[in-house]
Amino acid sequence: MNLAFGRMIDVEERSRIMDSLERSIAKTLSKESVAPSAVIDACEELARSIGPEHIELLSSLGIPEDRGREYLQEAKAMLDGDYIRYRLEKELGAGYGVKNTVTTNGIRLNVTEKVCPLGVLLHITAGNQYGLAFYSVVEGLLTGNINIVKLSRNDDGLSLFILKELVRIEPSLSEYIYVFDYPSSNTEEIGKLMNIANAVIVWGGDAAVRAVRKMASPNTEIIEWGHKISFAYVTEQGITEKNLSGLAENIVKTNQLLCSSCQGIYLDTESMDAIYDFCRSFLPILDACRDGAGTMPTMEIAAQNAIQLYTASLESAENPCKVFRGGKTSITAYENSSLEVSVMHGNCWAKRLPTKDIVTVLHPYKNHLQTAALLCSETERNSLAGRLTSAGINRITDGVNMSEMYRGGAHDGKYPLKEYTRIVSIEKMV
Amino acid sequence: MDNRRKLFFQKHIYDTKNTNQLFFDAVKENVEWHISHCAKYAQLMEGQGFRLRKFQCYDDLCKLPPIPTLYLKKHELFSLPAEKIHMQSTTSGTSGNPVKVGFDFSAMILGLNMLRKILAYHKLPSAIPANCIVLGYQPSRHNHMGAVRTAYAATFLAPALHREYALKDMGTDYVLNEDGILDALVSYSKKPFPVRINGFPAYLYFLLQKLEKEHIQLSLHPKSLIFLGGGWKQFAAQKVSKPELYRMAKERLGIPEQNFREFFGVVEHNIPYCDCRNHHFHVPVYSRVLIRDIHTLEPVPFGRPGLLNLVTPLLKSMPLTSILTDDIAVLHDGNECGCEIKTPYFEVLGRAGLQGIRTCAAGAGSILEAVQ
Numbered sequence: 001m002n003l004a005f006g007r008m009i010d011v012e013e014r015s016r017i018m019d020s021l022e023r024s025i026a027k028t029l030s031k032e033s034v035a036p037s038a039v040i041d042a043c044e045e046l047a048r049s050i051g052p053e054h055i056e057l058l059s060s061l062g063i064p065e066d067r068g069r070e071y072l073q074e075a076k077a078m079l080d081g082d083y084i085r086y087r088l089e090k091e092l093g094a095g096y097g098v099k100n101t102v103t104t105n106g107i108r109l110n111v112t113e114k115v116c117p118l119g120v121l122l123h124i125t126a127g128n129q130y131g132l133a134f135y136s137v138v139e140g141l142l143t144g145n146i147n148i149v150k151l152s153r154n155d156d157g158l159s160l161f162i163l164k165e166l167v168r169i170e171p172s173l174s175e176y177i178y179v180f181d182y183p184s185s186n187t188e189e190i191g192k193l194m195n196i197a198n199a200v201i202v203w204g205g206d207a208a209v210r211a212v213r214k215m216a217s218p219n220t221e222i223i224e225w226g227h228k229i230s231f232a233y234v235t236e237q238g239i240t241e242k243n244l245s246g247l248a249e250n251i252v253k254t255n256q257l258l259c260s261s262c263q264g265i266y267l268d269t270e271s272m273d274a275i276y277d278f279c280r281s282f283l284p285i286l287d288a289c290r291d292g293a294g295t296m297p298t299m300e301i302a303a304q305n306a307i308q309l310y311t312a313s314l315e316s317a318e319n320p321c322k323v324f325r326g327g328k329t330s331i332t333a334y335e336n337s338s339l340e341v342s343v344m345h346g347n348c349w350a351k352r353l354p355t356k357d358i359v360t361v362l363h364p365y366k367n368h369l370q371t372a373a374l375l376c377s378e379t380e381r382n383s384l385a386g387r388l389t390s391a392g393i394n395r396i397t398d399g400v401n402m403s404e405m406y407r408g409g410a411h412d413g414k415y416p417l418k419e420y421t422r423i424v425s426i427e428k429m430v
Numbered sequence: 431m432d433n434r435r436k437l438f439f440q441k442h443i444y445d446t447k448n449t450n451q452l453f454f455d456a457v458k459e460n461v462e463w464h465i466s467h468c469a470k471y472a473q474l475m476e477g478q479g480f481r482l483r484k485f486q487c488y489d490d491l492c493k494l495p496p497i498p499t500l501y502l503k504k505h506e507l508f509s510l511p512a513e514k515i516h517m518q519s520t521t522s523g524t525s526g527n528p529v530k531v532g533f534d535f536s537a538m539i540l541g542l543n544m545l546r547k548i549l550a551y552h553k554l555p556s557a558i559p560a561n562c563i564v565l566g567y568q569p570s571r572h573n574h575m576g577a578v579r580t581a582y583a584a585t586f587l588a589p590a591l592h593r594e595y596a597l598k599d600m601g602t603d604y605v606l607n608e609d610g611i612l613d614a615l616v617s618y619s620k621k622p623f624p625v626r627i628n629g630f631p632a633y634l635y636f637l638l639q640k641l642e643k644e645h646i647q648l649s650l651h652p653k654s655l656i657f658l659g660g661g662w663k664q665f666a667a668q669k670v671s672k673p674e675l676y677r678m679a680k681e682r683l684g685i686p687e688q689n690f691r692e693f694f695g696v697v698e699h700n701i702p703y704c705d706c707r708n709h710h711f712h713v714p715v716y717s718r719v720l721i722r723d724i725h726t727l728e729p730v731p732f733g734r735p736g737l738l739n740l741v742t743p744l745l746k747s748m749p750l751t752s753i754l755t756d757d758i759a760v761l762h763d764g765n766e767c768g769c770e771i772k773t774p775y776f777e778v779l780g781r782a783g784l785q786g787i788r789t790c791a792a793g794a795g796s797i798l799e800a801v802q
């Protein structure tokens with residue numbers, strides 16, 4: 001599925017468009033870039049048009065009804081005009097798009113500064129989030145950029161559908177959006193797109209990031225929204241029923257599938273016995289939470305979990321561990337302290353990590369770190385948060401809120417809109 | 431003669447009933463060998479509480495802790511020194527590191543004999559020369575995948591006049607040879623010889639779709655055959671049923687359903703399963719199949735889906751006696767099939783894992799391995 005100039009195009013037309021893409025883009029770049037207000041108006045109108053009838057559309061794309069409803073609600077919130085204006089101001093500063101006169105300190109320079117689009121963004125999206133390509137493009141549009149999307153192989157067609165709607169509402173956006181479905185193996189065409197782009201925005205795992213880094217020329221910037229990993233850090237004083245229930249809720253509700261989901265629990269201890277005691281007390285809480293909430297894993301997932309837990313028990317001779325099995329959940333207590341992805345779906349790990357070792361153990365994972373749920377006493381909180389931050393963690397929460405978003409929150413420690421813009425300084429004529 | 435040889439030289443390949451004791455004896459002998467020749471395996475068995483002296487009769491087969499294919503992706507297990515291991519085969523490695531499986535010399539001989547018998551039983555070899563389409567990789571020095579070898583070997587079941595590959599070897603890489611396959615099919619259809627098509631079901635489906643799209647309808651020689659191997663799991667996304675594929679093949683190539691043969695194999699297990707006329711995989715004397723509960727891994731009775739656990743005493747080179755695959759399957763009583771083979775048969779329903787599930791934390795898995 002391909003889209004250019006607001007309409008769906010076939011493969012032949014795509015190749016014609018590719019041939020003249022540089023010229024078309026230069027033509028658009030020569031004009032004044034699209035105003036954020038036009039994009040905001042279009043988003044608002046789009047949000048207004050979202051209704052219950054769209055749930056059906058989503059289910060035709062294979063999205064379950066409850067997930068579809070949630071998605072639409074999310075979309076409405078993300079496209080809300082006030083929300084977008086708030087983001088623009090928070091991420092890009094007040095008066096975004098307005099020239100700002102700066103008188104430089106001590107030197108005889110009189111300049112105006114302006115936040116400007118990077119120019120052309122190539123979005124290489126992953127298929128792990130419904131409508132991801134759409135949101136990525138909206139961020140690109142808000143910052144005035146031309147957006148080229150390389151759809152992921154398993155894209156469900158949702159993004160394309162909404163982008164088409166957006167252009168229908170605001171036709172002036174049509175020259176700012178191109179969507180191509182070249183497979184990742186078509187390095188020739190993707191290479192051409194990369195050469196045209198000022199920046200490549202890559203979503204996805206290490207393999208995707210590595211492939212993009214290998215292909216991009218030094219003249220193209222790379223903005224990476226890679227996969228991240230999150231965990232909980234628990235001190236003795238943080239072990240309360242409320243804290244543990246909150247953590248269990250995140251584990252069960254997200255099935256540990258999100259970058260922000262808790263994969264495992266680090267305990268501030270050097271003793272394996274303390275870890276085993278923790279497993280014994282946390283397991284019933286986790287199990288009870290599983291009984292009460294969250295979707296049960298499918299047969300395929302349950303089978304995979306069983307294989308992974310069994311394999312861990314086989315490996316315990318080399319990588320000592322003890323599996324604590326509940327009814328539908330488990331906790332594997334490891335003797336090592338390395339950060340790893342859990343079996344997921346209610347199967348987490350528990351490991352030792354004394355406070356003094358936090359930075360040493362976690363810093364090697366630097367850019368892969370995201371959220372840490374910090375369960376401790378009020379007096380411990382500041383110093384532990386400091387250590388976790390030094391190790392590379394971008395967000396510190398309590399257990400239950402690990403995966404909760406808030407208005408204008410940073411994405412993996414960064415403001416996306418800032419990433420998609422640059423500051424241009426123009427000296428005034430004397 | 432040791433029990434393994436006795437088992438692999440059995441005259442009737444589907445007489446499991448009368449070979450249960452022999453099978454158990456061969457397995458026990460095999461496990462004993464591996465425990466004394468592979469320290470890591472001995473340690474694994476010990477860790478799982480397995481005791482040889484408590485492994486006493488056929489019904490105890492399920493007590494032998496299986497080795498998951500997942501484990502083999504991360505660890506090597508050998509019971510013989512490298513110089514005594516011949517012919518290595520590797521898995522595709524689509525979900526993790528490829529697994530290398532090597533044969534001891536006698537396993538190679540026994541395996542070839544077994545293969546000859548299975549092929550003969552299912553009347554696959556033919557003296558009539560045939561043109562071959564391989565819907566897979568062209569064999570090459572840089573590719574040791576078991577599936578490639580099997581597909582290539584299948585072209586020798588009849589004297590091959592010509593072979594055309596869907597993925598052509600370019601020395602270091604492969605290119606898709608779609609036009610070459612179509613041209614070959616059209617030209618083969620005009621020759622007075624059967625055509626033998628073999629490879630992955632998904633590739634056959636794409637080929638038939640292409641023929642449909644281009645309105646090409648061929649009538650291949652009535653003795654033409656289609657061999658499929660590598661599983662139907664890729665079809666999950668396309669939602670194409672076997673009957674639909676049979677219909678398309680009949681319509682586009684003139685090949686009827688009874689000329690379809692399907693193989694099931696796992697590189698780590700080495701016993702090929704060939705389907706019967708009702709397209710069921712019956713268990714031959716060389717192996718036994720257990721299905722294990724998806725939560726507890728305890729064996730389940732006929733008719734209940736679970737993880738496919740394959741047992742064979744073929745190899746002395748590696749302790750792959752009992753393998754836990756990530757296939758989800760169900761085992762049926764042989765009498766339910768209706769064909770002349772009375773041994774139990776299994777049906778592969780799917781595969782354990784995250785297929786189709788959207789996750790970013792799963793993708794993070796590869797991350798951390800790199801750091802460690």
